[in-house]
Amino acid sequence: MGTSDHIALRARGIVKGFGTGSARQEVLRGIDLDIEAGRTTFLVGPSGCGKTTLISILTGLLGTDGGSVELLGTALESLRPAQRVKLRADNLGFVFQQFHLISALDATENAAVPLLVQGVPAREAHHRAAELLERLGMGAHRAKYPRSLSGGQQQRVAIARALVHRPRLLVCDEPTASLDATTGREVMELFADLTRESGVTAVVVTHDNRIFHFADSIAHMADGRIERVEARSLAPQQAQP
Amino acid sequence: MNSVALKMLLGDRVKFLGLVFGVAFAALLITQQASVFIGLMTRTGSTIVDAAEADLWVMDPSVEYLDTVFALRETDLLRVRGVRGVAWAVPFFRANAPVRTVGESGSPGGELQGAIVVGVDDSSLAGLPEDVALGSLADLRFPDAVAVDRAGYLLLWPGEELRLGRVLEINDRRAVLVAITDAAAPFTTNPLVHTRYSNALRFTNNGRNALSYVLVGAEPGVAAEQLALRVHKTTGLQARTQNQFHWQTVRYYLANTGIPVNFGTVVVLGIVVGIAVVGLLFNTFVLEHIQQFAALKAIGVGNLRLVGMVLLQSLIVGAVGYAFGLLLASLFFELGGKSVPLRGFRLPWQVAAAVAGLTAMIMVASTALGLRRVLFVDPATVFRG
Numbered sequence: 001m002g003t004s005d006h007i008a009l010r011a012r013g014i015v016k017g018f019g020t021g022s023a024r025q026e027v028l029r030g031i032d033l034d035i036e037a038g039r040t041t042f043l044v045g046p047s048g049c050g051k052t053t054l055i056s057i058l059t060g061l062l063g064t065d066g067g068s069v070e071l072l073g074t075a076l077e078s079l080r081p082a083q084r085v086k087l088r089a090d091n092l093g094f095v096f097q098q099f100h101l102i103s104a105l106d107a108t109e110n111a112a113v114p115l116l117v118q119g120v121p122a123r124e125a126h127h128r129a130a131e132l133l134e135r136l137g138m139g140a141h142r143a144k145y146p147r148s149l150s151g152g153q154q155q156r157v158a159i160a161r162a163l164v165h166r167p168r169l170l171v172c173d174e175p176t177a178s179l180d181a182t183t184g185r186e187v188m189e190l191f192a193d194l195t196r197e198s199g200v201t202a203v204v205v206t207h208d209n210r211i212f213h214f215a216d217s218i219a220h221m222a223d224g225r226i227e228r229v230e231a232r233s234l235a236p237q238q239a240q241p
Numbered sequence: 242m243n244s245v246a247l248k249m250l251l252g253d254r255v256k257f258l259g260l261v262f263g264v265a266f267a268a269l270l271i272t273q274q275a276s277v278f279i280g281l282m283t284r285t286g287s288t289i290v291d292a293a294e295a296d297l298w299v300m301d302p303s304v305e306y307l308d309t310v311f312a313l314r315e316t317d318l319l320r321v322r323g324v325r326g327v328a329w330a331v332p333f334f335r336a337n338a339p340v341r342t343v344g345e346s347g348s349p350g351g352e353l354q355g356a357i358v359v360g361v362d363d364s365s366l367a368g369l370p371e372d373v374a375l376g377s378l379a380d381l382r383f384p385d386a387v388a389v390d391r392a393g394y395l396l397l398w399p400g401e402e403l404r405l406g407r408v409l410e411i412n413d414r415r416a417v418l419v420a421i422t423d424a425a426a427p428f429t430t431n432p433l434v435h436t437r438y439s440n441a442l443r444f445t446n447n448g449r450n451a452l453s454y455v456l457v458g459a460e461p462g463v464a465a466e467q468l469a470l471r472v473h474k475t476t477g478l479q480a481r482t483q484n485q486f487h488w489q490t491v492r493y494y495l496a497n498t499g500i501p502v503n504f505g506t507v508v509v510l511g512i513v514v515g516i517a518v519v520g521l522l523f524n525t526f527v528l529e530h531i532q533q534f535a536a537l538k539a540i541g542v543g544n545l546r547l548v549g550m551v552l553l554q555s556l557i558v559g560a561v562g563y564a565f566g567l568l569l570a571s572l573f574f575e576l577g578g579k580s581v582p583l584r585g586f587r588l589p590w591q592v593a594a595a596v597a598g599l600t601a602m603i604m605v606a607s608t609a610l611g612l613r614r615v616l617f618v619d620p621a622t623v624f625r626g
Binding site: 061 | 242244245248249250251252253530532533535536537538539540541542543544546619620621623624
């Protein structure tokens with residue numbers, strides 16, 4: 001519990017490489033990063049700079065070769081795999097670039113999955129998921145399957161799935177990469193509204209500079225390092241009651 | 242999450258049906274072949290089954306199975322009757338002979354078949370089958386009287402109604418049909434002719450020393466196994482209980498024919514094809530959903546729960562496929578059992594239970610690879626576009 005109350009995620013000296021011997025490639029070369037609670041932090045940089053690796057490590061999906069990560073006050077290194085899984089299930093929401101919706105489930109069922117993982121009864125989970133989809137403008141599409149939805153609609157379902165269990169940290173991987181400019185902007189506006197309302201901490205990995213204005217701070221990555229952190233607004237967002 | 246697992250499985254209907262078909266095909270093949278094999282082996286001792294009232298079968302010590310006999314002497318019958326604990330002992334004759342139907346005009350030249358001629362004790366008629374389709378077995382006491390089994394009747398008079406009083410020639414000797422039996426189906430499809438012992442000797446041109454077996458009834462309270470030992474000790478003849486002799490005959494066929502190898506090969510092929518087809522399809526199913534499984538892992542679904550989901554999917558495929566395969570096998574025996582060649586074949590519950598176990602084995606083997614993929618999929622792959 002060493003993380004200060006206003007720091008949701010702290011990384012110190014993160015080192016990660018892949019391969020062995022001459023094929024070894026260092027991807028992260030000593031990352032230090034603080035993500036402030038209740039704010040939206042963008043992690044930006046060119047392809048191959050290590051964004052995906054870093055986000056995988058910060059969420060406990062990937063181990064490190066060195067350094068430490070404190071996620072919501074808990075040192076990830078101290079957790080057993082099952083505890084990491086529970087930490088993710090209870091506290092993290094994910095929006096993936098490729099959405100990764102379950103093709104056999106309709107929009108409501110997809111959005112309800114994190115609640116089912118937590119053991120919420122199916123009826124209640126579906127009710128809460130449907131409410132959230134309604135707010136995301138997906139009321140008419142709640143019973144549709146992913147193959148019947150446009151990219152923007154699928155992304156809204158993915159956002160609903162990421163927020164339905166009221167996580168403390170939201171992780172978005174290239175949320176606009178699979179969307180056209182207009183839809184991308186709409187989705188990000190919706191995303192910003194919801195994160196502002198809920199006070200959730202958000203980490204967004206992107207290289208789409210058209211959406212940088214949605215960030216409270218931007219961490220610029222290059223060649224496996226954080227080059228600089230740019231603050232876009234000073235006051236942390238307040239959660240609405 | 243079980244509902245999610247089921248929807249993932251049922252959502253891909255083509256693959257689900259393919260998986261169910263694979264399991265059903267394997268279950269059908271194994272069930273059908275195993276049941277037919279058991280039916281065939283049971284048939285090897287059909288004459289033993291028909292002579293249900295006999296507690297013991299007494300025969301020459303060299304006899305290995307029902308169909309090859311070494312004749313006893315008539316005096317052996319008397320020796321057996323003298324053994325303590327024997328309530329009754331009667332002669333029993335079994336041999337093959339050509340049978341030809343005789344037309345309404347009295348001229349021979351109809352259907353010619355090789356028949357199994359069974360001769361039972363003239364006075365007691367002990368050793369006859371219990372089920373009679375038409376007529377009365379008591380009428381075998383009339384001169385030249387014979388009974389033919391229903392399947393044999395249809396071979397001798399194809400497509401004709403069951404009718405008594407018809408005339409046959411057995412080894413050029415006249416015989417009259419007085420009853421039609423529903424005897425247990427023999428191993429071969431030959432007509433089964435039952436007659437009195439004296440008639441049987443005459444029909445088959447056997448002279449002295451034509452006694453095939455002695456059928457024995459035990460006195461009340463005397464165990465058949467103990468009596469068999471006593472008969473053997475007293476007479477030096479081979480004595481077997483009904484069950485022992487049936488199994489002895491079955492074991493002979495198992496050891497000396499290619500039947501178990503042939504059927505066993507098909508059963509093994511059923512298992513191998515089942516594992517190959519179902520395993521391939523299940524692996525494809527998992528591969529096609531691997532990113533969804535990875536996403537579930539990232540979201541916070543633990544390995545244990547994922548294993549549970551995959552095993553549930555496997556269980557559903559196995560159960561539905563097995564049920565479907567068993568249904569088809571049951572239909573085969575229900576409908577096919579009414580035909581003459583397949584009469585008496587049935588699906589024993591033991592086979593159904595064993596195939597359930599084999600299906601479970603097929604599913605475990607088929608699921609193993611897919612399960613491994615799910616367990617080892619890296620959840621971080623969901624971040625790779």
